[in-house]
Each structure stands twice: as structure tokens, then as C-alpha cells.
Amino acid sequence: MLISPDDRLIFEKSRPGRKGSGLPETHCLKESASARLDAKFRRKQELLFPEVSEPEVIRHYVNLSRKNFSIDTHFYPLGSCTMKYNPKLNEWAAALEGFSAVHPLQPAETTQGFLEVFYNLEQALKAMTGMDCFTLQPAAGAHGELTGMMLVHAYHESRSDKKRRKVIVPDSSHGTNPATAALLGYEVVTIRSNAGGRVDMAELRKNLDNQTACLMLTNPNTLGLFEVDIQEITRLVHEAGALLYYDGANLNALLGVVRPGDMGFDIVHLNLHKTFSTPHGGGGPGAGPVGVKAYLAPFLPGPLVEKKDGRYRFVTEPKTSIGRIKSFFGNSGILLRAYTYILTLGRAGIIKISDDAILNANYLKEKLKHVFPLAVDEPCMHEFVLTLKKAKEKGIHAGDVGKRLLDYGFHAPTVHFPLVVEDALMIEPTESESRETLDRFVEVMKQIAREIEETPELVRGAPWTLPIGRPDEVRAARNPVLTYRDVVREKEKACRESAPIA
Numbered sequence: 001m002l003i004s005p006d007d008r009l010i011f012e013k014s015r016p017g018r019k020g021s022g023l024p025e026t027h028c029l030k031e032s033a034s035a036r037l038d039a040k041f042r043r044k045q046e047l048l049f050p051e052v053s054e055p056e057v058i059r060h061y062v063n064l065s066r067k068n069f070s071i072d073t074h075f076y077p078l079g080s081c082t083m084k085y086n087p088k089l090n091e092w093a094a095a096l097e098g099f100s101a102v103h104p105l106q107p108a109e110t111t112q113g114f115l116e117v118f119y120n121l122e123q124a125l126k127a128m129t130g131m132d133c134f135t136l137q138p139a140a141g142a143h144g145e146l147t148g149m150m151l152v153h154a155y156h157e158s159r160s161d162k163k164r165r166k167v168i169v170p171d172s173s174h175g176t177n178p179a180t181a182a183l184l185g186y187e188v189v190t191i192r193s194n195a196g197g198r199v200d201m202a203e204l205r206k207n208l209d210n211q212t213a214c215l216m217l218t219n220p221n222t223l224g225l226f227e228v229d230i231q232e233i234t235r236l237v238h239e240a241g242a243l244l245y246y247d248g249a250n251l252n253a254l255l256g257v258v259r260p261g262d263m264g265f266d267i268v269h270l271n272l273h274k275t276f277s278t279p280h281g282g283g284g285p286g287a288g289p290v291g292v293k294a295y296l297a298p299f300l301p302g303p304l305v306e307k308k309d310g311r312y313r314f315v316t317e318p319k320t321s322i323g324r325i326k327s328f329f330g331n332s333g334i335l336l337r338a339y340t341y342i343l344t345l346g347r348a349g350i351i352k353i354s355d356d357a358i359l360n361a362n363y364l365k366e367k368l369k370h371v372f373p374l375a376v377d378e379p380c381m382h383e384f385v386l387t388l389k390k391a392k393e394k395g396i397h398a399g400d401v402g403k404r405l406l407d408y409g410f411h412a413p414t415v416h417f418p419l420v421v422e423d424a425l426m427i428e429p430t431e432s433e434s435r436e437t438l439d440r441f442v443e444v445m446k447q448i449a450r451e452i453e454e455t456p457e458l459v460r461g462a463p464w465t466l467p468i469g470r471p472d473e474v475r476a477a478r479n480p481v482l483t484y485r486d487v488v489r490e491k492e493k494a495c496r497e498s499a500p501i502a
């Protein structure tokens with residue numbers, strides 16, 4: 001889409017000669033730096049930067065930011081994403097100069113504080129998950145999965161067990177699970193869930209064999225249901241000589257309740273940017289530490305932190321390591337925020353996270369199940385899934401309800417996922433919401449249900465209150481315009497350059 005000159009008057013704030021800075025003239029500034037540059041380094045083309053004053057720039061960005069939905073401005077019930085409040089104390093800690101002003105190449109004697117944070121965070125994650133060793137390097141959940149599956153591969157290779165080319169995932173799994181396995185060249189075997197939304201044991205038994213490298217599972221699963229057969233699942237998988245990978249993105253339901261290590265998982269990744277309250281969305285930065293049982297430690301990426309005589313140091317990676325998977329030590333600032341969160345809450349506070357997250361989810365579920373039917377009607381963990389299949393008669397889909405919620409000041413839930421539920425609306429309130437907010441959300445959902453019956457076009461055409469309504473999401477993701485472009489000036493310039501010389 002090209003912007004016409006008329007649109008330019010609305011969107012384009014640049015005016016020739018307008019400046020954002022007003023530094024006094026000094027001897028240094030008077031002598032143009034470019035004049036001193038060798039001619040071959042000088043810019044040959046006009047720079048198409050916007051010419052705007054400082055107040056205009058400030059208003060532009062502040063007003064843009066106010067159009068955003070964020071956890072600091074809106075309720076954000078985005079299922080499987082755990083959009084909980086990011087305590088500002090975490091930000092305070094991350095901004096402390098002793099952390100924010102260090103350089104990753106500084107010698108370890110001068111960065112003992114950061115090393116202590118890495119070391120203690122690892123101890124805390126081990127205690128909470130029942131795993132023996134962690135790498136803090138991965139920068140996201142999907143990156144953790146990649147690391148974990150590389151560990152699976154290294155393990156089987158080390159035993160010269162080369163026929164294990166298959167990875168099993170349930171059909172309710174997060175898309176990153178099969179994508180990760182496929183990226184590493186594994187054949188992805190998807191098994192159907194049973195009528196109750198859980199792993200179908202007969203399907204699992206049928207597909208497990210001596211070619212299975214791993215079963216990837218999240219528990220509770222993406223329907224918010226705990227896999228009650230988990231001990232039998234781990235027994236069967238191990239009996240087949242395969243490993244169990246735990247997608248720990250849903251750990252918010254399990255803290256202090258049960259540990260993946262005790263369930264029998266060999267490898268886990270955690271999403272610190274979900275369960276441990278560090279900011280996420282918009283692509284990062286995140287942190288997806290990976291924990292393993294002791295027998296897999298020799299394959300972990302380095303560097304790892306060791307404590308000896310009260311001092312901390314990096315130890316080089318094990319000889320059989322899969323190698324580095326991230327520069328330096330991972331997203332240190334995010335690791336620090338997560339550690340701050342853990343220290344702030346303490347043991348009792350950490351346990352209360354899951355109690356309250358489960359309570360809030362069940363409270364909402366019980367209220368909303370009379371508004372839209374549940375995918376599975378039984379007690380849930382941290383999230384639950386509604387189905388909008390009945391609204392189809394009115395031409396309404398889950399995505400339309402998500403859009404209409406924006407008009408009422410709520411971020412949309414996750415829509416059309418998990419794929420096993422028709423027109424799914426996946427809701428995760430998290431523990432950080434008040435009862436009043438949850439009640440208001442229920443009232444709005446009731447209102448939208450009425451609209452579907454009486455004025456469906458109001459839902460179908462939503463949102464009505466936002467400057468952008470229904471962008472082409474694929475195009476927006478594939479061809480994002482991330483830098484300033486003055487389309488009009490570019491065109492004028494192109495015309496000038498192509499014009500015949502008179």
C-alpha cells in the first residue's frame with residue numbers, strides 16, 4: 001500500500017528544517033566533521049530522516065505507546081502465555097549499576113555478584129523442579145526446546161543408538177514442540193488425545209518403539225489439564241529406551257505442588273518470562289533455562305558456574321557438550337529479574353503463586369461455563385478452554401470475540417488454540433488479578449454473548465475503538481516496516497533522478 005500525498009498530511013510529521021536538538025554552537029560543532037573526512041567516506045546521498053522537533057517526537061512515541069495493550073494497562077488473559085504482572089522491584093534490581101554496567105568480558109573476579117545470581121538462581125530452579133543441573137543460556141522457551149532436543153540427540157549418539165529418529169508429541173502440544181523436533185531432523189509423530197483431552201495411553205503404547213527418541217509433553221497440558229497418568233507415561237517411555245522432555249512453559253500451575261523431576265522427566269525447560277514474572281511479548285528478550293537429570297549433565301552447553309571456597313567462577317563446558325547455544329551467559333538481565341522475584345516471594349510466596357493461579361482460573365471457569373461451553377468440564381489447573389462452536393451459526397468465530405474484548409478494554413485470550421478444540425478461546429488469568437477484575441471480565445463476556453445473539457455484526461466487525469482493527473497478521477509478521485520511510489520524499493527523489501536532463 002502506497003501512502004498518497006493526502007495521507008502524508010495526516011501521518012507525516014516531518015517538515016523541512018525542523019530540528020530535535022538545540023545545542024549551542026561551539027568551535028567543535030562549527031567545524032563540520034564531514035568536511036574533515038576523506039571524500040570517499042562522505043555520504044553521497046541525501047539522508048531521508050524525519051525532521052521533527054523534540055516535543056513532536058515525544059508526543060508521537062507516547063501516543064503510540066498509549067495505543068498498546070500491555071500488562072501494565074490491561075487485563076491480559078492470554079492462555080499458555082502467563083501474562084502476569086511484572087513487579088517493578090525486578091526492574092529496580094536489574095537497573096542497579098553493579099549489574100547494568102558490567103561487561104560480559106570482564107574477568108570473573110570483578111563480576112562476582114552476577115555469578116552469585118546465576119549460581120543461586122540455578123540452585124532455586126533445581127529445588128523447584130527436581131532436576132540436577134541447569135544451563136541458563138537459552139533465550140526463550142523455543143530456544144530451550146532446541147537445546148533440550150539437542151541433548152536428547154547427544155545422549156542417544158553417545159550410546160551409538162542411531163535408529164531413534166522419531167519424536168512423539170500429543171496433538172494438543174504447543175506448536176514449538178513439533179517445530180523444534182522437525183528442525184533437528186526428527187520425524188514428528190503426533191498422537192491423538194483421548195476424549196478427556198489427555199494423552200491417550202493406547203495411542204502412546206502403539207507408537208512407542210525402539211525408534212522413539214523422545215516424548216515431548218507439557219503438564220498441565222494446553223487444555224489446562226493435569227496428565228493424571230504421568231507416572232505410567234514415564235514408565236512406558238523409559239521402558240522403550242526413549243527420554244521424556246518437559247515443556248515447562250506451564251509451570252505456573254505446579255510451583256510447590258509437584259515437580260517435573262519427580263514425575264520422571266529427564267529434561268525440562270522453564271520460561272522465566274512466564275512463570276517468573278519477567279517481561280515478555282513482542283519477541284523478547286526472554287530466558288528459557290534447561291534442567292536435566294545428572295546423567296545428561298555431560299552434554300550441557302557451557303559455561304557453567306561453580307562455587308568454591310565462597311568464590312564463583314565459570315567452568316569450561318564439558319568435553320561432550322553440545323556446544324554453546326547463546327553468546328556469553330544468556331539474557332543476564334532477565335535471569336536477574338527472575339532471581340529477584342524468587343527472593344521477594346520466598347518459599348511460602350512461591351507456593352502461593354500456583355494456589356492463587358489455579359484458584360483464579362477455576363473461579364473464571366465456573367462463571368464463564370454458563371456463558372460459553374467448556375472444551376472439557378472438569379477442574380482445571382492454571383487455564384481452561386472455552387469453545388465458540390455454537391456461535392458459528394451467527395458467523396462468529398473465537399477471533400471475533402477476542403477482537404470485541406479489545407473494545408471493552410481487555411486483551412484478547414488465545415484464540416483457535418489448542419487445535420484439538422473447535423473455535424477455542426483459551427483463558428489464563430494468572431494469580432496477579434483481583435477478584436474485581438475477573439468479575440468485570442465475566443460481565444463483559446456475558447455482554448458479548450448477548451451481542452452474538454442480538455447484534456452479531458457488532459462482534460463480527462470489532463474492534464470499533466482502535467486505530468487498527470484487523471491487520472493482515474501474516475503480512476505484518478513477514479513484511480514488517482520497522483524503519484522510518486518518507487514515501488513521498490523517496491518518490492520525489494526517484495522522479496528527480498530518473499528525469500531527463502534538459
Ligand SMILES: *Cc1c(COP(=O)(O)O)cnc(C)c1O
Nearest residue numbers: 080140141142174176218247249
Ligand atoms: C510459550 C510457550 C512455549 C514457547 O516459549 P517462547 O518463549 O515463546 O519461545 C512453548 N510451549 C508452551 C506450552 C508455551 O506456552
